[in-house]
Amino acid sequence: MQTIQIDRVSKKFGQLEVLSDIDFTIEKGEFAAIVGPSGCGKSTVLRMIAGLETASEGQVLANGQRIQKPDPQRVLIFQEHALYPWRTVDDNVGFGLELAKVPAKERRIRVNEVLEKVGLSGFQSYYPSQLSGGMKQRVSIARALVLNPEVLLLDEPYGALDAITRLTMQNELIKLWRGSGMTVLLITHDIDEAVYLADTIYVMSPRPGRITEKFQTAMLRPRDRNSSEFVKLRHQIMDSLDIGTYSI
Ligand SMILES: Nc1ncnc2c1ncn2[C@@H]1O[C@H](COP(=O)(O)OP(=O)(O)OP(=O)(O)O)[C@@H](O)[C@H]1O
Ligand SMILES: [Mg+2]
Incomplete structure (x- = not known):
């Protein structure tokens, strides 16, 4: 810590x-x-x-x-949430893990865990345009939390x-x-x-x-x-x- x-x-x-x-x-x-x-x-x-x-x-x-320099232990959530519109919720949240070369299976487990925490289970395959403002914000928080900062x-x-x-x-x-x-x-x-x-x-x-x-x-x-x-x-x-x- x-x-x-x-x-x-x-x-x-x-x-x-x-x-x-x-x-x-x-x-x-x-x-x-x-x-x-x-x-x-x-x-x-x-x-x-x-x-x-x-x-x-x-x-x-x-x-x-x-x-x-930046470090995955310190995560910044920006003033405007910047989700990738062409990626699903799953893939937006898993993006940082992908960059860190975490294997797909472990990625899926961690993404699901964190989506559950922010109340977005069931929305894995949605695109940002299909979500409400509050849900988008939760995706961007999930994207930070999945890295266990x-x-x-x-x-x-x-x-x-x-x-x-x-x-x-x-x-x-x-x-x-x-x-x-x-x-x-x-x-x-x-x-x-x-x-x-x-x-x-x-x-x-x-x-x-x-x-x-x-x-x-x-x-x-x-x-x-x-x-x-x-x-x-x-x-x-x-x-x-x-x-x-x-x-x-
Ligand atoms: N990369 C940069 N190059 C030049 N000036 C910058 C840069 N980043 C910020 N500034 C200037 O620094 C000042 C502070 O900006 P900052 O974004 O930190 O303010 P803030 O307190 O977050 O404002 P707000 O509440 O409106 O978000 C502003 O005058 C801004 O124009
Ligand atoms: Mg500011």
Whole structure:
């Protein structure tokens, strides 16, 4: 299992300073979330942990080792799920195993197992165009989980879903995470979602992104969105993001 450490990281794209001195650690098995305004560098942080981007200053470490390239132990689920339209559910989910040259028989067993977990048994032979939005999202989560990753990086995974599917998916994610030992980092615009899911919530400032505040909660799961503890934490995060009310 993996501890992820972002060690005094700054990032520039040309002249554009995107991240400024970001420093935080996600412990093994922890569920962390980042909220922050659009363009503040959240996806860039995730891409660095996934090994798809390098820091301009500082370093990103997994169990003390510098991350320099992608690794199947750290899986990123993108903002837009990118399923192959010409592949069935089975073949989309099994794609990473194919690349890893896992034999067909073992592949089939692992794919079936994970499809069962995400509630998609029976849809093996469907194509993405024949699935609902929520089902497509579950396929992309299954595609990550089938690799048994130690670190799951989620970039706005439910952004495109309707509110009801979103709530269901949140519960499913907690079920999958519990007892798995996975370290999770979730990027979300949805403060409610962050409070519902995460142990630790980092708030980022507008670009250049910095961590402006860290919130931790030990609220028991399943969490009650109407409890005073939940509402209070949501308020604190809103205040931290400085989303004011408007005057007429
Ligand atoms: N490969 C790249 N080359 C140049 N600039 C980039 C690159 N990737 C990201 N950026 C810039 O970095 C900034 C942060 O982008 P990033 O995608 O990390 O933001 P974000 O916080 O995820 O935003 P959103 O909430 O809208 O997804 C943006 O201004 C973007 O234009
Ligand atoms: Mg983003």
